[in-house]
Amino acid sequence: MTTARDTVLGRVRDALALAPTPATVVPRAYRTGRVLPDAERLALFTDRLLDYKAEVHPCTADRTAQVVAEVLRDRGARRIGVPTGLDPRWVDAYDGEVCPDSADIPAPELDALDAVVTASAAGCAETGTIFLDGSPDQGRRALSLVPDLHLCVVDLSAVEAGVPEALARLVPERPTTLISGPSATSDIELERVEGVHGPRTLVVVIRTDR
């Protein structure tokens, strides 16, 4: 008996034989390899993040712990989750409970966290996007998804001008999440509502030197 695989692939080959077309060369005249000075990237990235209703805190690297602690305190977060590989100094100044994540913690327990603090793999200034790739300082995907507040620390040096430059920083096979602002929907009469299933608040701490 012919398998579905053979049948479908056979049909595809037949279809292409019925209507052959010449090979196509892909023109890539769009912008790639853009380099913007730090100040411009920071300004653009911040503008786009704010446009998406994210909260933005630029700071020098040595002030990371203070800014993280202030944000969490202001938001009333008493219990936070962190990926196992997160730099422990970032949550040094925080006086609440810090819960390191592990793969065997069931997802419903993540729901009991007030916030999560992660690092990031890259950023894109033009679209206000941060990229998480599951590295030890970013943790598994569920961790940055279930709690209602996501505080993400981004190094300005990892923020690229555009989408092509940012994607080039990624390892394709890693589980990757692109985040542009907090969860949102426009499904009811096209009125935008922030926060449906993902974190309702996104705070981005941008470290401007390192």
Place this chain on the structure above:
Amino acid sequence: MSTFLGMPARPPRSPYGTGNLRGDEAFPRAAHHELGNGQLRRNLGRATTTIRAKRLDVTGELPDWEALRDAGSAIKTDAMNRLPELLEQLEHKVTEHGGTVHWARDSAEANEIVARLVKATGSSEVIKVKSMATQEIGLNEHLESVGITPYETDLAELIVQLAHDRPSHILVPAIHRNRDEIRQIFLDRIPGVDPELDNVPAHLAAAARAYLRQKFMTTKVAVSGANFGIAETGTLSVVESEGNGRMCLTLPDTLITVMGIEKVLPRYQDLEVFLQLLPRSSTGERMNPYTSLWTGVTPGDGPQGFHLVLLDNGRTAALADAIGRAALNCIRCSACLNVCPVYERTGGHAYGSTYPGPIGAVLTPQLAGMHAAADDPNSSLPYASSLCGACFDACPVKIDIPSLLVELRHQHTEQTGTTPEKLAMKAAATVMKRPALYRGAQKAAGLGRAVAGRDGTISRLPPPFSGWSDSRDTAAPPRQTFRAWFASDEGRAALRAAADEHDRGRTREEPDRSQDESDRSRAEDHRNHGEDGTA
């Protein structure tokens, strides 16, 4: 068509009457009902106008937008040309990373595969990410028929599912509902919902969040579609806004993804093009809130069982048509719906298919065929267009939808043999070739005034012309033809007066050039203003 040895047979279309690629009635009749729905037209008009404006803003922001469109179009064309090798490569890479690949010839086969995979997990429910492919094959209906409960988790899809309704737009499927209707649907259908729930969108969204959170945390199996599948790496992708996609792709033990074979892209790098084209064309955003990329199974992160179902269901039939093949380039952004004057008035239900609007009018007949003899609703779809070309302008991958519609109309008339319309066209051709006959016919046309009403409009004609008059009013022919008027004293006098006026205007303008300049700049202002207003 006779078949010769060595000549490949035309690949089959998706089977008649299964899935959601065919409505119950032809477009003009379905549109007639929908046009009577004032609420629908208000909602749609507001939505399409808003999204159109946002799209123009963010596409105008990119100086290389046209270069991105060119690249997007070429990447898709290249992918179609190399589909067999790319699909095999995708299968190989997904398998290498711990996933399992299944192939489905049609909707029935895809539905059976998914149901079997769900049953193997021991679960009797699944959570679903919004997916055009599973809507197309009628997966929810099939799962229910074998005792599995599917839960749609996209807010709009949830509204549609709870109301036992059908989606009416690719991007915003519940756009035909207003907030009061949605409130009532939630009150009636969500168990344990607060009876005090009001109609504020944020509160309605919160009610959906509370209802679905429980499902996300407890359901063991998820079903998704895919926006892209990368052959080079085996990476799949879902583009979304609400986070329900991330929930489904991350929390369950098993993930089943149903992907049309046309969604494959050759290289990981190609994402740099489509992640710019898709959100800007679709929602008018620079980037959608969430995009997930995953490759097979990652130990310790996300579902530990991953299945990819590759779906044909008529796609190879579209691929076999040299002209129609371009429709497979569609990335389901819905930009063509939002600029279409026909869609804007009739809404998505009139098209009867999972794929509404201009791209649906092309894609649906290609996937599921036009069975002309049986008064098939799908054979009416290529005519559901004014051929104004706005859809071609808006399409991020430059699909020439108007030309494809014309080609499908051609194929349809070729299939149907002799019809009154065809006879009429033949007669018209004969008449127009002979001046004497043409003059006579014009005179005879004046008789058309006899069937016109007092308002000078013909609204009802006897068969075989009733097909024309059923769906449109026609102005009665003028008393006099243009040629007759041109030759008459009245015509000559009017032309002379116009020529005199033109000459007078010239002599007045010439002495004062500055006046002329300011006239011109005023005219320019006016034009620019007009463009803004109509954009």
